[in-house]
Amino acid sequence: IGLRAVLYTLTGKEIPDAQDYAEPGKTLVLPDSPVVTAANADEWIGRGWGDFEPTPDPCR
Structure with a gap:
């Protein structure tokens, strides 16, 4: 889902029913x-x- x-x-696609978190976010340090x-x-x-296409609703 993430x-x-x-x-x-x-x-640039909109995520249906997106909501703000109640708590402040965290900074993630990734490799x-x-x-x-x-x-x-090259x-x-x-x-x-490849030909990856996300599903219409990423939250399902």
Whole structure:
């Protein structure tokens, strides 16, 4: 559900019935992820999500 919500946010889609949290959020420190740039894009072709399409309602 969280990943779908992120994909919706990144693609500009609205999340139905989204609500603010009652408590303040947390800062998450995640491990470094590789960065895909124009210079190294060729090595990443075929290693992505393919034809992934999120479901119409990410909360179900």
